[in-house]
Amino acid sequence: MILQTQHLYKHFDGVKAVDHLSISFEKGKITGVIGPNGSGKSTLINLLTGFIPFDSGEVIIAHTHHFTKVKCSDVAGYGLTRTFQDVRLFEQMPVLDNVLVVLTERSVFGALFEKHGKFHLAKAEEVLTRVGLFEKRHALARNLSYGQRKLLEIARVLAMNPEVIFFDEPFAGLFPEMRKVVVSVMQELKRQGKTQILVEHNMELIRELSDRCVVLDSGELLAEGEPSHVLAKREVIEAYLGE
Numbered sequence: 001m002i003l004q005t006q007h008l009y010k011h012f013d014g015v016k017a018v019d020h021l022s023i024s025f026e027k028g029k030i031t032g033v034i035g036p037n038g039s040g041k042s043t044l045i046n047l048l049t050g051f052i053p054f055d056s057g058e059v060i061i062a063h064t065h066h067f068t069k070v071k072c073s074d075v076a077g078y079g080l081t082r083t084f085q086d087v088r089l090f091e092q093m094p095v096l097d098n099v100l101v102v103l104t105e106r107s108v109f110g111a112l113f114e115k116h117g118k119f120h121l122a123k124a125e126e127v128l129t130r131v132g133l134f135e136k137r138h139a140l141a142r143n144l145s146y147g148q149r150k151l152l153e154i155a156r157v158l159a160m161n162p163e164v165i166f167f168d169e170p171f172a173g174l175f176p177e178m179r180k181v182v183v184s185v186m187q188e189l190k191r192q193g194k195t196q197i198l199v200e201h202n203m204e205l206i207r208e209l210s211d212r213c214v215v216l217d218s219g220e221l222l223a224e225g226e227p228s229h230v231l232a233k234r235e236v237i238e239a240y241l242g243e
Contacts, residue, residue: 001062001079001163001195002027003048008057010047010219017043019219020057025164028193030186032200032210032227036239040219041199042085045166049075049082061164079163083170087149091142095133095152098141099124102159127158132181147178154185164195171205183209203231215239 003025010018018040025031033041046052048059050072059067061078075081090098103120128134131151136144144152150170157165170182186209189196200206206213206227213227217239223230230236 003062003080003164003195003197004060005048006058006060008044008047008054008059010043010052010054016219018047018054021216021219021221023214023221023224025195025197026212027195028190029211030190030196030198030209032198032206032213033216034200034203034206034213035216035222038218039216041216042168043219044216045082045168045197045199049080049166076160076162080166081157081160081162081164082166083150083153083157083168085169085172087153089141089149089152092140094138094140095128095144096124096137098152099127099155099159102156123159127155128152130158130181130185131155132178147174150174151178151181154182158185162194164197165189166197166199168199169201170198171200171202179205207231 004023006022008018008021009016021040021044033044035041043052047054048070050070053069057068059070061067061080065078090101093101100120103123125134125137128137131154133148133151133155136148141149141152150173154170167186171179174182183205186196186198198206198209210227213223213225213230214221215223215230215236222239223233223236
C-alpha cells in the first residue's frame, strides 16, 4: 500500500519541524529515512501515525483516503502501525499476553481473563518464534532485556499484519544476533509486499535494507533516491555526516 504526504507542515514554537514535505512511500519497498538529529525524522513518523497533529498539508493512503487530520486511534484500521525508540509494552503482563492483546483487539483487562482460541494462541506463538522469544513467552515483559523488549514490540507488529510499518530505530542497542533477526523480519515483510519506513542512524543497514533513501534536514527534503547514490551526495555528507 502506498503512503504519501502533500505539503505536510508542523512547527513547534516557531521552529519548523517538518516544512511542507511531499514524499511517497512505495508499496513493497523499504524506504530509509535519515538525517542529523533534529532533522524531523521521528516527528514525521509521529505526524503520520497521529501521535502529533500536523498544522497543514495532507496524508494520502492508497491513493484514495485523503486526510488533513490523522487520529492515532484510526491508523491501525487503515493498516498502519509502528515501533518506538522507547519501547512501549504492558510491563506487568507475560510476553505471550502482550501479543494476544494485539491479536484479540480487546482491552488489556479483557485480555487477561479471556479464554483465547487455538488460532490466536498459535499465531502469537508463531510470531514469538520468528523473533526468538518463544522460550520467554511466560516471562513478564518487565523482566526482558532491552533487546528482547524491542523484539517483543516487533512481534506485536507482526501479529497485527499491517500493510505499512514505521520502524523507528529498531536496531539501536541490539546485539548482532538480534540485528540479524530484525533484518530477516524486514526482508520477509518486503517479500510479502509490505510498505516499510525505516528511521536508522546506521548507514550500513540503510545501504543493506533500503530500496530508496530519503534525507531530511531541518524538516526539509534534502535528497531522495537510491541509497548509494544519495549517500554519496556532497550536501548529504555535509549535513548528515558532518564531513
